[in-house]
Amino acid sequence: MDEKNISRAVIRRLPRYYRYLGELLEEGVERISSNELSSKMHVTASQIRQDLNNFGGFGQQGYGYNVPYLYTEIGKILGLDHMHHMIIIGAGNLGQALANYVQFEKRGFMVVGIFDINPVLKGISIRGNEIRMMNELPEFLRTNDVQIAALTLPKSNAAETAKILVENGIKAIWNFAHLDLSVPEDVIVENVHLSESLMRLSYNLNRYVTEHKK
Numbered sequence: 001m002d003e004k005n006i007s008r009a010v011i012r013r014l015p016r017y018y019r020y021l022g023e024l025l026e027e028g029v030e031r032i033s034s035n036e037l038s039s040k041m042h043v044t045a046s047q048i049r050q051d052l053n054n055f056g057g058f059g060q061q062g063y064g065y066n067v068p069y070l071y072t073e074i075g076k077i078l079g080l081d082h083m084h085h086m087i088i089i090g091a092g093n094l095g096q097a098l099a100n101y102v103q104f105e106k107r108g109f110m111v112v113g114i115f116d117i118n119p120v121l122k123g124i125s126i127r128g129n130e131i132r133m134m135n136e137l138p139e140f141l142r143t144n145d146v147q148i149a150a151l152t153l154p155k156s157n158a159a160e161t162a163k164i165l166v167e168n169g170i171k172a173i174w175n176f177a178h179l180d181l182s183v184p185e186d187v188i189v190e191n192v193h194l195s196e197s198l199m200r201l202s203y204n205l206n207r208y209v210t211e212h213k214k
């Protein structure tokens with residue numbers, strides 16, 4: 001399978017395919033046509049065919065897509081076929097909410113540590129992980145195999161914390177702080193901005209309201 005030339009737009013759509021296919025699997029669906037998948041996902045059938053053709057051999061004329069196969073292959077592309085260990089830096093509202101979310105584990109993302117600087121939080125257990133203080137972080141990273149760090153701390157402390165993480169070998173940062181991080185080339189940052197999603201919602205709502213006034 002040649003994944004080298006797949007556009008970022010297609011890669012961005014893969015998690016959605018993965019989610020739908022997972023739901024189909026849970027319903028016991030073994031195969032599905034691009035037309036059926038299209039009406040479920042509200043994406044055109046030709047878009048689906050184009051997207052999935054990137055990976056070659058998933059669909060067969062007159063048969064459709066083999067759901068378990070497609071699910072497994074997309075899972076592999078997304079790196080979901082093995083467990084990732086994740087730590088959370090900043091055990092406030094958002095950090096604790098992430099740590100409490102069971103579904104990440106089901107997708108292969110296991111929270112193995114939660115860190116903060118507030119001594120009041122030290123030792124509080126969140127789904128079996130006791131909140132640790134930041135001075136324990138370097139030693140923790142030396143002795144545990146951690147691939148991902150989620151940053152759920154104030155923007156003002158994000159850059160300094162990212163530096164510590166990178167110095168201690170972290171290669172993937174899931175950044176919730178509203179700050180564009182400068183990291184070395186071999187470190188991957190995925191920014192999450194719920195407020196941007198809300199702004200898109202607001203834009204679409206405004207557009208809808210305006211169009212229906214006409």
Ligand code: NAI
Pocket residue numbers: 089090091092093094095115116117118134151152153154155157161175176177178192193194195
């Ligand atoms: P919060 O105030 O409840 O929690 C922040 C936690 O970070 C506190 O427990 C604090 O002690 C800790 N902290 C501060 N400096 C630290 C450091 N250097 N090392 C480790 N821990 C440190 O805040 P909340 O609501 O959980 O938000 C956290 C961050 O996430 C904020 O930057 C907020 O703007 C951002 N946020 C981003 C969203 C997004 O969609 N990207 C959505 C909601 C919040």
